[in-house]
Amino acid sequence: MVKVLPASRSSHVDVRVENASRYLKRCYVVERQLMRTVAAKFVDTSQWDFKRQLANDMWQASRHADALRTRILELRYPRRDVDKKPDPALMALVAECAKGTAHAEFIGGVYGVLLPELVRAYQGYLSATDPLDDAPSIYIVRHIVADLEMQIERMRALADEVSPGLFERTAAWQGYLRQCCAAVGGISGLDERAPAPADHPLAGRPTYEIGRSVMRDERWRPVLFHLPHENKYDVEGRKAWQRIEALDKRVAMQVWSAISHFNEIWAAEVVAASMWDFDDQPWDFYLDLARWAWDETRHSTMGYRALQGWGWDVPDLIPWGNALYNALGPMPPIQRLALLYYYEDSLLRAGTKQIEIKILESAQDDGSVQDMDFDWADEAIHVSYGYTWLRHLLGDSNAGKEELTRLTDDAREIIARFVAEHKDDPQAKLAPYFERLHDVIASMLHDIPDDALNVQWAPVAADEEALKA
Numbered sequence: 001m002v003k004v005l006p007a008s009r010s011s012h013v014d015v016r017v018e019n020a021s022r023y024l025k026r027c028y029v030v031e032r033q034l035m036r037t038v039a040a041k042f043v044d045t046s047q048w049d050f051k052r053q054l055a056n057d058m059w060q061a062s063r064h065a066d067a068l069r070t071r072i073l074e075l076r077y078p079r080r081d082v083d084k085k086p087d088p089a090l091m092a093l094v095a096e097c098a099k100g101t102a103h104a105e106f107i108g109g110v111y112g113v114l115l116p117e118l119v120r121a122y123q124g125y126l127s128a129t130d131p132l133d134d135a136p137s138i139y140i141v142r143h144i145v146a147d148l149e150m151q152i153e154r155m156r157a158l159a160d161e162v163s164p165g166l167f168e169r170t171a172a173w174q175g176y177l178r179q180c181c182a183a184v185g186g187i188s189g190l191d192e193r194a195p196a197p198a199d200h201p202l203a204g205r206p207t208y209e210i211g212r213s214v215m216r217d218e219r220w221r222p223v224l225f226h227l228p229h230e231n232k233y234d235v236e237g238r239k240a241w242q243r244i245e246a247l248d249k250r251v252a253m254q255v256w257s258a259i260s261h262f263n264e265i266w267a268a269e270v271v272a273a274s275m276w277d278f279d280d281q282p283w284d285f286y287l288d289l290a291r292w293a294w295d296e297t298r299h300s301t302m303g304y305r306a307l308q309g310w311g312w313d314v315p316d317l318i319p320w321g322n323a324l325y326n327a328l329g330p331m332p333p334i335q336r337l338a339l340l341y342y343y344e345d346s347l348l349r350a351g352t353k354q355i356e357i358k359i360l361e362s363a364q365d366d367g368s369v370q371d372m373d374f375d376w377a378d379e380a381i382h383v384s385y386g387y388t389w390l391r392h393l394l395g396d397s398n399a400g401k402e403e404l405t406r407l408t409d410d411a412r413e414i415i416a417r418f419v420a421e422h423k424d425d426p427q428a429k430l431a432p433y434f435e436r437l438h439d440v441i442a443s444m445l446h447d448i449p450d451d452a453l454n455v456q457w458a459p460v461a462a463d464e465e466a467l468k469a
């Protein structure tokens, strides 16, 4: 016999650090893989309202995964194996969700099944752990649950608005995914496991692959470029644009910055596609790229908000190009990232943002000034992301730097060839847009005192020859 005191508490939840970290790691694996999947489906989704929400939720998933990952590292300190050996059954579950067609099945499956299953797992965690011993986890998990509930609610409201009946139409797909969840014992892994639905009519689809070309929302007419600066062959488009410039350089900047921002969606698509294409990078790579892709979607939304703010019928008046992403389609993922980094870095080096802000201030367009100011803050971070991760991918040596230059130069060649190959395509001609837009703008102008603004400005364009012309 030995002697002990009575137990300090008569009841306690039966949780230990090892169980807690194992549970949270399952949630981490799902959030992380869901983030990469939503990033890819964001690229594949053309419907603009869904696309924006997917980008937002993808970024939130990156924050959830990061918080969970940090907590798991704390719980096992100094063990560092959080990113090793993700549960293959959970990876397979998210891979099944990815097989839902864009956008209806995918959205129905994620927001109708996977996210509610995640919420259930988190709530299971909250009810099973100790509020004192495991308080840091509880803080994180409660916030994640609040985010996920909001995501589900917003997506359901959005579907009611733009695609009524989406969740009802995809009921069969959701039913299949529910069975897939049950087969892994739920995301917690603690439920009794049901048999895998291998004979289900929706089982056995081929592995999902991200699209190498994008389409724009069907409300817009298909068009390759968004400003004539992107296409040196579009002489008529340039003339139509110059008529807008002739109204006032402030007016031209107001319109130019809104259209350019709106069209930054291609940058979001390049970055989001990289999150899918690179599947074995350090966690911070995905965390940074998630933010980058979400920022570019926000910049695009800034432009959309400004264009709508002028009361314009945006799909009718504003070109929303697809060429920048599509021309990059055949390139290896690293080359697309290199080209984007080149553009963003050139913009910041040229001090373009400061000049643009000066002109917008002179126009007394405070909303556009604010958008550009925050855009500038974001862009400075993106350049550091590009620098860090391209150096990581290519190696921090002279050979790596040379390879980056070669990739960028080749990419610019490919873009120039794409522009030349499409020069006679009616979708490459912007004059009809800017002629219509000129008249709309001209009818809205009003006078303000002349502040004698004396600033030279030229846009950074994909094709430098287009600028010279």
Ligand SMILES: [Fe+2]
Pocket: 264, 267, 295, 296, 299, 375, 379
């Ligand atoms: Fe941007």
Ligand SMILES: [Fe+2]
Pocket: 267, 296, 344, 378, 379, 382
């Ligand atoms: Fe950027």
